[in-house]
Amino acid sequence: MKINPDKECVERSPEAWMRLALSLAEEAASLGEVPIGALLVYNGQLVAAAYNLRETWRDPTAHAEMLALRQASLRLGGWRLSASTLYVTLEPCAMCAGAILQARVGQVYYGAQDTKAGALESVCQLYQVKGWNHYPQVTGGILAEECGILLKDFFAQVRSRQKTRRDV
Amino acid sequence: MKINPDKECVERSPEAWMRLALSLAEEAASLGEVPIGALLVYNGQLVAAAYNLRETWRDPTAHAEMLALRQASLRLGGWRLSASTLYVTLEPCAMCAGAILQARVGQVYYGAQDTKAGALESVCQLYQVKGWNHYPQVTGGILAEECGILLKDFFAQVRSRQKTRRDV
Numbered sequence: 586m587k588i589n590p591d592k593e594c595v596e597r598s599p600e601a602w603m604r605l606a607l608s609l610a611e612e613a614a615s616l617g618e619v620p621i622g623a624l625l626v627y628n629g630q631l632v633a634a635a636y637n638l639r640e641t642w643r644d645p646t647a648h649a650e651m652l653a654l655r656q657a658s659l660r661l662g663g664w665r666l667s668a669s670t671l672y673v674t675l676e677p678c679a680m681c682a683g684a685i686l687q688a689r690v691g692q693v694y695y696g697a698q699d700t701k702a703g704a705l706e707s708v709c710q711l712y713q714v715k716g717w718n719h720y721p722q723v724t725g726g727i728l729a730e731e732c733g734i735l736l737k738d739f740f741a742q743v744r745s746r747q748k749t750r751r752d753v
Numbered sequence: 754m755k756i757n758p759d760k761e762c763v764e765r766s767p768e769a770w771m772r773l774a775l776s777l778a779e780e781a782a783s784l785g786e787v788p789i790g791a792l793l794v795y796n797g798q799l800v801a802a803a804y805n806l807r808e809t810w811r812d813p814t815a816h817a818e819m820l821a822l823r824q825a826s827l828r829l830g831g832w833r834l835s836a837s838t839l840y841v842t843l844e845p846c847a848m849c850a851g852a853i854l855q856a857r858v859g860q861v862y863y864g865a866q867d868t869k870a871g872a873l874e875s876v877c878q879l880y881q882v883k884g885w886n887h888y889p890q891v892t893g894g895i896l897a898e899e900c901g902i903l904l905k906d907f908f909a910q911v912r913s914r915q916k917t918r919r920d921v
Binding site for chain 1: 807808811812813814815816819822823826827830831832833834846847848849850851852854855856857869870872876877879882884885886
């Protein structure tokens with residue numbers, strides 16, 4: 586991973602943090618993974634930087650957000666991440682949205698919408714449900730176009746490779 | 754862990770599998786963890802046996818179901834667990850319910866309801882939402898009373914210890 590959390594403690598805008606998350610998503614793409622990146626910032630300091638590793642690890646839970654939450658908890662020595670902000674390039678799925686509740690993450694910024702599996706606005710609105718013991722603040726659409734283009738380009742390449750294989 | 758997946762490939766009823774999950778939940782309690790156990794059965798064979806380790810690992814994602822899914826994927830060499838059945842002593846939370854969708858688990862049996870965080874019937878009904886790419890079959894209430902009593906006893910002991918500490 587090119588990003589070193591120890592060197593990332595400067596004040597940044599949500600767009601600047603999202604640009605870092607985008608660079609992680611690009612690393613995922615270079616491994617053949619769906620390009621999604623996530624960061625966790627705790628009291629202004631970057632404490633976790635991760636990308637989707639579902640195929641590499643053959644693990645259905647290895648989404649970028651999940652790995653960032655696990656990394657941050659390990660680093661901070663506890664599973665309650667109340668003062669933290671999560672940045673992720675794609676709208677979280679139900680698993681990741683639920684994990685954000687479990688970890689008591691204070692704020693979430695995400696990039697592109699996920700019309701197929703997004704659980705914050707697209708397929709369902711998990712945080713509109715009454716009865717959870719925690720509700721993060723959520724802002725979507727940060728560098729949405731760039732985050733979305735990275736995903737579209739990745740899937741276009743996958744389809745192109747599949748077509749080439751069929752045509753050979 | 755006392756259960757050896759390699760020796761568990763006999764035909765069992767949902768109640769018999771749940772009894773194994775309950776024994777895992779008891780192991781969790783002995784570590785001071787909220788007693789929840791989970792099993793994953795693939796083509797009739799036990800491939801994963803786990804219990805909640807959130808406090809021990811200081812990891813917000815270390816619920817019994819999540820660990821069972823990760824263990825099963827590692828064992829089976831892939832993240833798609835379509836032919837599998839998950840047994841868990843407590844109604845899954847949103848994170849675990851979402852992970853079950855991610856892993857394409859075919860069937861879920863759970864024990865007690867979780868009125869505070871359950872995402873299948875109690876706080877929300879995640880699988881009633883239209884638009885997911887997968888819907889597991891779900892049956893709740895398997896050994897519900899025993900699964901619930903184990904949790905109630907655990908929390909009663911925690912409160913009793915806290916009271917003793919305050920009174921000393």
